[in-house]
Amino acid sequence: MTAVDERTEPLNGPAAPSIAVRMEGVNKWFGTFQALNGIDLTVKRGEKIVVCGPSGSGKSTLIRCINQLEAIQAGKIVVDDIELGTGGKNVHRVRREVGMVFQSFNLFPHMTVLENCILAPTKVRGIAKAEAIATARKYLARVHIPEQADKYPAQLSGGQQQRVAIARALCMNPKIMLFDEPTSALDPEMVQEVLDTMIDLAEEGMTMVCVTHEMGFARRVADRVVFMDRGEIVEIAPPEEFFEHPHHERARVFLGQIQRTHKPADPATPTI
Amino acid sequence: MIRAFGWNEVLFIVMALRWTLALSAIAFVGGGIGGLAVALARTSSITWLRLITTGFIRLFQGTPLLMQLFLVYFGMSILGLGIDPWTAAAAALSLHAAAFLAEIWRGCIEAIPPGQTEAATALGLPWGTRMRYVILPQATKIAVAPTVGFLVQLVKGTSLAAIIGFTELTRSGQIINNATFQPFLVFSLVAGLYFVICWPLSFLATRLERRLARATAR
Numbered sequence: 419m420t421a422v423d424e425r426t427e428p429l430n431g432p433a434a435p436s437i438a439v440r441m442e443g444v445n446k447w448f449g450t451f452q453a454l455n456g457i458d459l460t461v462k463r464g465e466k467i468v469v470c471g472p473s474g475s476g477k478s479t480l481i482r483c484i485n486q487l488e489a490i491q492a493g494k495i496v497v498d499d500i501e502l503g504t505g506g507k508n509v510h511r512v513r514r515e516v517g518m519v520f521q522s523f524n525l526f527p528h529m530t531v532l533e534n535c536i537l538a539p540t541k542v543r544g545i546a547k548a549e550a551i552a553t554a555r556k557y558l559a560r561v562h563i564p565e566q567a568d569k570y571p572a573q574l575s576g577g578q579q580q581r582v583a584i585a586r587a588l589c590m591n592p593k594i595m596l597f598d599e600p601t602s603a604l605d606p607e608m609v610q611e612v613l614d615t616m617i618d619l620a621e622e623g624m625t626m627v628c629v630t631h632e633m634g635f636a637r638r639v640a641d642r643v644v645f646m647d648r649g650e651i652v653e654i655a656p657p658e659e660f661f662e663h664p665h666h667e668r669a670r671v672f673l674g675q676i677q678r679t680h681k682p683a684d685p686a687t688p689t690i
Numbered sequence: 691m692i693r694a695f696g697w698n699e700v701l702f703i704v705m706a707l708r709w710t711l712a713l714s715a716i717a718f719v720g721g722g723i724g725g726l727a728v729a730l731a732r733t734s735s736i737t738w739l740r741l742i743t744t745g746f747i748r749l750f751q752g753t754p755l756l757m758q759l760f761l762v763y764f765g766m767s768i769l770g771l772g773i774d775p776w777t778a779a780a781a782a783l784s785l786h787a788a789a790f791l792a793e794i795w796r797g798c799i800e801a802i803p804p805g806q807t808e809a810a811t812a813l814g815l816p817w818g819t820r821m822r823y824v825i826l827p828q829a830t831k832i833a834v835a836p837t838v839g840f841l842v843q844l845v846k847g848t849s850l851a852a853i854i855g856f857t858e859l860t861r862s863g864q865i866i867n868n869a870t871f872q873p874f875l876v877f878s879l880v881a882g883l884y885f886v887i888c889w890p891l892s893f894l895a896t897r898l899e900r901r902l903a904r905a906t907a908r
Contacts, residue, residue: 485812487808487811487812510814510816513811513812513813513814514814516812517812517813518809518812520805520808520809520812522805524803524805524806524808524809525809526806526809526810526823526824526828527828528827528828528831537813537815537823537824538813538814538815541815541819541823542813542814542815542816542819583809586813587812587813590813590814
């Protein structure tokens with residue numbers, strides 16, 4: 419037996435590697451535009467990372483490279499000890515272990531909530547339908563919408579749809595969850611219910627990489643904040659340090675702009 | 691001697707309708723299977739598949755159906771497959787339908803928001819599963835109305851098979867006209883029979899389109 423890592427959480431077996439994601443010298447171009455420039459980032463198992471930065475800074479591209487929704491042109495990404503290079507090998511193995519939640523929910527509109535949740539477990543993992551349904555109901559209960567299982571996505575509010583999307587990803591029993599601005603498309607009154615779901619998930623020990631501008635969420639949940647600008651990681655720091663004493667000028671400018679629009683009611687308490 | 695245009699002649703023409711319908715059905719099924727394959731290849735990420743199928747579609751959309759019938763008909767005899775109007779008409783019309791249906795269906799597949807493919811991909815669904823359970827069920831809904839609309843074109847297109855000696859509705863009209871010399875009566879009847887088939891289809895297509903417009907209205 420390997421030694422049990424002190425960071426290992428109940429979600430991960432004792433034999434699981436302590437590094438969830440390792441990116442080394444990752445470069446990504448869209449045509450002549452370089453979206454990612456020399457990205458080095460290691461996410462430990464159970465760690466919660468918040469990625470922020472101005473729009474167009476490459477933060478969405480960064481997490482989309484982790485499950486290879488975007489191919490990379492140079493560098494190396496290792497996810498759960500599975501190596502992804504530039505060739506697209508092992509992609510399917512990685513995607514099974516990585517759940518993703520999108521800004522625009524992307525639920526399958528022609529399927530009920532329950533069908534959305536059991537599609538991948540039955541077709542990709544080969545789990546029996548009855549078992550998949552039981553798992554789906556468990557996760558729908560965990561995101562507090564067990565009663566919506568037989569509805570279609572269009573019958574739900576934005577917040578409910580996003581919670582279904584989270585449940586759908588969890589049904590694959592992923593080791594890592596990626597969130598791509600999960601609250602940006604929501605009406606303000608629905609942001610909290612989705613953030614609460616994410617906080618629950620974080621407290622259960624899930625490894626999470628979240629692109630978000632919800633700085634209250636970052637302060638409360640993140641182990642480290644990654645600040646990106648122009649395709650580069652400019653600063654990585656624990657949230658208190660990043661928010662109180664950002665080292666780089668670009669981070670200071672960005673935080674100034676964010677705080678103007680997301681002014682906390684009381685600076686002493688996180689705004690979540 | 692000129693034959694009179696009586697009930698027997700009318701019956702002869704009406705009975706030929708079944709060959710028009712049979713040819714339409716074969717071309718639609720053949721075109722549907724081929725069209726789906728071409729549409730999937732046309733929307734794939736594999737470059738050479740996309741190029742070949744784009745060429746196929748351009749070729750069949752850019753040449754008259756009559757020439758396609760001639761080329762398949764005479765091409766078959768050059769290849770030593772013998773001259774058989776049935777096979778030639780069925781093959782030519784199937785290829786023709788495949789090209790047009792592929793282009794219609796490509797549009798429907800591409801109309802599905804990319805987020806659907808991304809979500810399915812992120813869940814680990816491989817291409818086939820993604821298409822079968824996520825993309826095609828949604829694309830089918832959009833495709834029904836234009837597909838029925840194309841079916842009308844296809845039914846009318848079968849009349850060209852008369853030229854290569856396939857005895858369907860139009861050819862039977864020509865045969866009767868040659869004997870009776872009543873072109874206006876004969877071809878009015880022939881046209882009327884096409885209308886009886888095509889009008890309900892057009893009507894259906896319009897209704898389906900309206901229903902889809904209501905369903906997708908935001």
